[in-house]
Amino acid sequence: MKKVVTFGEIMMRLSPPLNYRLTQISSLEITYGGGDANVAASLVRLGMPAAHAGCFPDNELGQAAAQSFQRLGVDMSHCVFKGDRLGLYFLEVGASLRASRIVYDRYNSAFANLQPEWFNWDEILKDASYLHWTGITPAISATAAQATAEAIQAARRLGITVSADVNYRRNLWQYGQRAQDVMPPLVAGCDMVVCTEGDAEDLFGIKAEPGAENSFVAMSEQLVQRFPQIKRIIATRRNTQSASHERIRGIAYIDGTFHETEDFDINPVVDRIGGGDSFISGFIYGSQKYSTVAEALTFATAASALKHTIHGDINLVTAAEVEHIMAGNTSGRLLR
Amino acid sequence: MKKVVTFGEIMMRLSPPLNYRLTQISSLEITYGGGDANVAASLVRLGMPAAHAGCFPDNELGQAAAQSFQRLGVDMSHCVFKGDRLGLYFLEVGASLRASRIVYDRYNSAFANLQPEWFNWDEILKDASYLHWTGITPAISATAAQATAEAIQAARRLGITVSADVNYRRNLWQYGQRAQDVMPPLVAGCDMVVCTEGDAEDLFGIKAEPGAENSFVAMSEQLVQRFPQIKRIIATRRNTQSASHERIRGIAYIDGTFHETEDFDINPVVDRIGGGDSFISGFIYGSQKYSTVAEALTFATAASALKHTIHGDINLVTAAEVEHIMAGNTSGRLLR
Amino acid sequence: MKKVVTFGEIMMRLSPPLNYRLTQISSLEITYGGGDANVAASLVRLGMPAAHAGCFPDNELGQAAAQSFQRLGVDMSHCVFKGDRLGLYFLEVGASLRASRIVYDRYNSAFANLQPEWFNWDEILKDASYLHWTGITPAISATAAQATAEAIQAARRLGITVSADVNYRRNLWQYGQRAQDVMPPLVAGCDMVVCTEGDAEDLFGIKAEPGAENSFVAMSEQLVQRFPQIKRIIATRRNTQSASHERIRGIAYIDGTFHETEDFDINPVVDRIGGGDSFISGFIYGSQKYSTVAEALTFATAASALKHTIHGDINLVTAAEVEHIMAGNTSGRLLR
């Protein structure tokens, strides 16, 4: 099986224990994650090889971040260790009607200051079947956007499938360029995207016609018209009950057809970070393993549901565990 | 904005981690709280200045207790450090159908042994707009009851609004006087009270007429007749589903009119201690901020609902966070 | 009150904190338990004397295991300390739709290598009214099965009531004998059994007739016909909603009559291990205390429901706490 390559920033996540607030605590729990690297790590756990390209400060914190993915079997040999600081974020985990909150401290990170020429994409993508990136990466800095563009170009040149989670975060775009200018050419190079109606409107000015019966389909039809390379658009519908109770469904528009799964109910939610990344890795894996879109989409959604029960950003579950859920075993009976 | 002054005992609370039982553990988690001081601390967090008057043993435990409120910005300069022991209680947190339990160890505390003359109320209440006390304080000792009476008298003399959480706890009254004798003159000096039908019956012999459509209104009508100074009576209706699942609603009888909020659903409950205190601080704050009783009561109830998701006795939430809930954002979606 | 005697293996249980996976953690939480010893310990807590006979390695781990039961008041004086290793199991606690999982590491334990002659049953059972064992014990090794048989024979000889949780676990039977050969003569010596339809089919080839209105009754009728010593058959019906949410009901077939309790809803589940053992200890205690089967069965089921809220294998609740639940107080209101 050929490897999947991801590119993006890995940050240190610092959380108070349990549901404590940031002003209450004297210790913080540490994990490491990034929207793209999480996909790589979850894929390795499912059984597909993966490599991640990124940039870390040349200190103990950078090493610890990279080691946490190397531990899981992600090939980190294309990572660069240059620069001063690791991007951080502080996560306060909510409960019930109190939402979880994130305080970012990621500006001027080693990744933001990367130089595109540090990444030789022909070499990094050698023997790869897949390149995956997220809309967070080009939002970080001009050089990060440039490197993303070069990676996509190389992938296209090498005939490698490209996917993106377009994931528009308004607050992140602070280096002087507009997402609306930067993203379209990047997305134009993708075969698959994760995109919601909101993302499509914000980034591409695509409005699902008012009165459309299915706004996702309406959006998707316009998206594929605008970006003809795109063949598959997927997303999760979140029906968030509370910070502790989530309900999700997978949806897809693939080759002109709409697909949808059953709802998966998650109560309690152990950790919601990385829920979308696990959906993507589930879909990439599922698309290789199953012959039908319906199965791949159900696998992806079941994988994402399971992720909500795992601490940290990464979906530490095997394909067999996902299939156990797919087969309807959601009652959580003890396995001996 | 003028300050709110509270008076009462602050105790050390010792709890096993998570839901462990007291006989299972080798460490106890420590917080500090008191029904009145909790109101002060929550108010400061909401944005109103507050001071607390109390008495602590002259040792490290007394200092730690006082510092935990000073840290949050409560003015503790009127506290007295005399005596030997800090009142303690051991809290075993239940789960599902197992109730939480409290084992008190508070007799003979420094606070119980206070001398009324240690508190110069004219000075303490200078520049205050509000005095708040609870029915626990006069239950502790004759001197504590005496100091409460003096505080109320000073407040009335100075034209300061007085509120009380009447909060009758039968077991506490052990120093030789009856609550039924001590409480009425104190309550007579109040402008606002938190009082349930049960409290009114136990303390004042007020029985909501059988067959009354709304027992709270029936009780309130009699209460204001008996204590004409009282203009506002508020309470929460708890519809406790389990030790882990609570549903609350705010009710009020104000100037002859009954008010009631929607239900707020809290599942899971992180910490129920201080739920009533946060309701009161929410109402005091809300009454200043909003022009209608309905808004103030909704603010108070939303604040109390949020408190159930916070560890410890004190409602560590901002007014903006309460308003986010008031606006119907109870689904707990991640805030970045 | 005469004592209850149990016989079986006590293992060290090692669990990641909270819901972490085994591959994520750097510490493991330790408790000790065994399906039979758990019954003894829970009984002592309820108020009946109990003794446990077992075998531990002659090292610190064996001592720690035995001490954890001695601490609770179980008479451990009949235990033997010989052999090299303590049986272990690793428990990964699930959440929501992710099931809990157990990884066993119990082969070649000190208990598996016991010699039947180390146990003088006439002495151990002196002054006992009850012997309880589980189907796990004869599954461990030939000598453990032999000792079980000798214990049952001694109990019968001394006129002591015998009960068993037949608890068939296919994977455990690995020493060369078939459960279907070993278990019937042991079960033949029992007055009471915990047995589900699945157990009865797997072990004794008893099939509840297809179309039977009540499969438990159908199974029970055949069971008492086959083993005329058996007078009472009890079980719990688990309606598992998720790894975090359980619903249980008690059922019994006693002297030809079927009994059934209401459902008890447990959400969240704190710890499901030992739920069956607490049902049995509840029934043994309840049968002594109450005059009706209905009460004993409700006590047993309420006890088991409470166990799901307690960390560890043992039901650390008093009879008064169970009766509080029996009386319908399942809303978990704070007890001061």
Place this chain on the structure above:
Amino acid sequence: MKKVVTFGEIMMRLSPPLNYRLTQISSLEITYGGGDANVAASLVRLGMPAAHAGCFPDNELGQAAAQSFQRLGVDMSHCVFKGDRLGLYFLEVGASLRASRIVYDRYNSAFANLQPEWFNWDEILKDASYLHWTGITPAISATAAQATAEAIQAARRLGITVSADVNYRRNLWQYGQRAQDVMPPLVAGCDMVVCTEGDAEDLFGIKAEPGAENSFVAMSEQLVQRFPQIKRIIATRRNTQSASHERIRGIAYIDGTFHETEDFDINPVVDRIGGGDSFISGFIYGSQKYSTVAEALTFATAASALKHTIHGDINLVTAAEVEHIMAGNTSGRLLR
């Protein structure tokens, strides 16, 4: 081997983790101990049977305290569960030149309020060879002093050896009687005492002559003259280097002869509480096992040295481990 009986209060000890100060922490570590019960528990660990008589509040804290000794095999069946509160103390562990500090909160404990008639000494001391008490017990309350006197009388009547750690603590004597009046008749009934020159001067007005070459011998000669029942006087000489570094030596005056061990160097000290109690249990055990005083004293001192490396009040070491140290193996080489 006949059992040793101890009598006295067991308290909950609450300590900040590591060397934190009481004002810094949000959790406290819990252990249970008492100067006399520690002797019982350490003896059981060494291999002698022991029982403890005491009084605990009838709540979870009292149970937990008693269970912690029952776990180690001390017979707690003569303990009484009546009263409201468990005595507590807060221990702040120092380091280097910062001394450890204790804040007591033990007044009005269940033990202080015991009634002497709750203890049937003839029954408790049946089959015992030894009664041990400490000077702390008669300091707690008049009834505790009375019960101590009755225990000693019963022991004398039954021909049981009596020992005491006279352990004078000025601050404790607060119930209206003077140690100088209460202690002499109690000490008069002892066969063995732990007593320093300071204790002897404070309690009995015995001054080692100025200029005496060996003040301990000078004191002992007067002590045996005054209390002719006493045959053995033992003590440790502490040469405290810092809160983290201790050096101890055992000394004894036995049948007119002075004995002294080598110094034992302990660096770092893990926990100094119970160091004296472990010396006593070591001497009681050693006196039975060895034929010479020198060996018994060396065993006792080695046991006490080892105790300083064990967390908690109790000397959790085997006789073999003490003998390993006695044999000069103090270099701490890894044992596989």
Place this chain on the structure above:
Amino acid sequence: MKKVVTFGEIMMRLSPPLNYRLTQISSLEITYGGGDANVAASLVRLGMPAAHAGCFPDNELGQAAAQSFQRLGVDMSHCVFKGDRLGLYFLEVGASLRASRIVYDRYNSAFANLQPEWFNWDEILKDASYLHWTGITPAISATAAQATAEAIQAARRLGITVSADVNYRRNLWQYGQRAQDVMPPLVAGCDMVVCTEGDAEDLFGIKAEPGAENSFVAMSEQLVQRFPQIKRIIATRRNTQSASHERIRGIAYIDGTFHETEDFDINPVVDRIGGGDSFISGFIYGSQKYSTVAEALTFATAASALKHTIHGDINLVTAAEVEHIMAGNTSGRLLR
């Protein structure tokens, strides 16, 4: 007693538990500190009022940092909450021959971006007797240096004593100005400085003449000649044995006379951060309390020695505890 005012940055300090390395851990312990604010907090604990002026990001982390000093009684009312990030540093605590290491992440902090006009020094210094700053503050940014200069000018104008810990850290000076240009005019406004021979050479080009018997005196003589306002120069001599074992001595050159204390031996060192700050606060306090320089210097050095036994940056000791050490009680005997 008039208050001491300090000015400078407070950072979050994140340390692995115990002596773990940064690449090994999954949680970090949090405290807050700053070279100047530590002086303020330690002074309050000793008994002198103190206020701190600083700048924090307007988020939970900024609040937590400020609250940690407010908790100890430092007046934080002159602090400004503007900006995005809190300065951080990661501290890896060494042991024995492995040194402790710090990884800074403090650039672009809210403090670095402060505007001098946010601080009204006439108001801040009202009723103050003392202004203290450190050489770290002007190293952070041009605006921080400017604010420092304005504070010193105001203090001089108001007749307030000024002290500084010159504390030259080469790596910090990165905003384009040289310490050698910025520091002299600031130091010229000081009455007292902490300064070592190395600092004097690096910052002011002052070389203690080779062959000088006492290099500190040689340096001091030149320093007072160059900066005639300076009357007192103090420092500690560290004779570091290992990361776990420190030996310190206080030295001073005051009004032309050299003073020196005995050595204080600290083994083990619990936490060396803030050792210098506690020396300064000890000297400021001691100078007020004692009539001789020798006593003040011994108090300061004893205070600093004690600090090495306290977790965190701040010297949480009372004046009585320091005097206990001054009086020679360094053996660490248990205090009851």
Place this chain on the structure above:
Amino acid sequence: MKKVVTFGEIMMRLSPPLNYRLTQISSLEITYGGGDANVAASLVRLGMPAAHAGCFPDNELGQAAAQSFQRLGVDMSHCVFKGDRLGLYFLEVGASLRASRIVYDRYNSAFANLQPEWFNWDEILKDASYLHWTGITPAISATAAQATAEAIQAARRLGITVSADVNYRRNLWQYGQRAQDVMPPLVAGCDMVVCTEGDAEDLFGIKAEPGAENSFVAMSEQLVQRFPQIKRIIATRRNTQSASHERIRGIAYIDGTFHETEDFDINPVVDRIGGGDSFISGFIYGSQKYSTVAEALTFATAASALKHTIHGDINLVTAAEVEHIMAGNTSGRLLR
């Protein structure tokens, strides 16, 4: 730089927190290590590539064990995942005069049951410059001994340097063959060995002549005579002061010449496990980097000294950190 290959068992190590005893605790800290794999991991940290071959159970525990080395960059791709259980050991960390103790539970592990044919040594050793093994591996089982022999043969055939830590542990040899028969042919294939006089006598009957001035040289001379392939014999001299204080020196007999380093003093010892393995990895690395034996030996000993300050089995230090110590910087001054 060519890689080093190691072969052997990796076990889970379970330790009570701090210095607690196994009978005291409710959690165990987990690390993974093995005498040979520790060498590989430490080498990668120093800067040399390394691969480890081993065998793990096909479950979460096996994965966790392998991942902990993969995290550090050891190539684990030649490891086999077959079998049921992971070898375990329980480590009780002593203090001062109480020695650390290990309780093994490693029989019948997946590694013990390996089949030699699972390891294709020509492939595993491709591009390697070094094979390292320890005397523990052939002690585990006949198949492990056989695989070791095959690895050595392949290495000799491929011209790869072979080293061994002969490390004789009497208790381990339990599968029916004698170390004295199995080890000599394996050692005969080595170029370098770690061997003490005790090992040489026990395994090879080599006695250093009585009266020899330097017993290590006397032993070494005989050893190279008996095994002419051996050119380098190295060892550490441990002068263990206590469980908390170690003093080590490196010694070597290389090409007929004796070398010896200064003493390194380690106080306190954080973790002594892996001290020997870090010496070996230090020597392998040092021999490549330095031109003289003296430097290599000093590097190795400094590395081992540093290891004693690191938690866990593996020497998580860089070459620069070791060189810092080599250069005499052992005072542990804070590095900013």
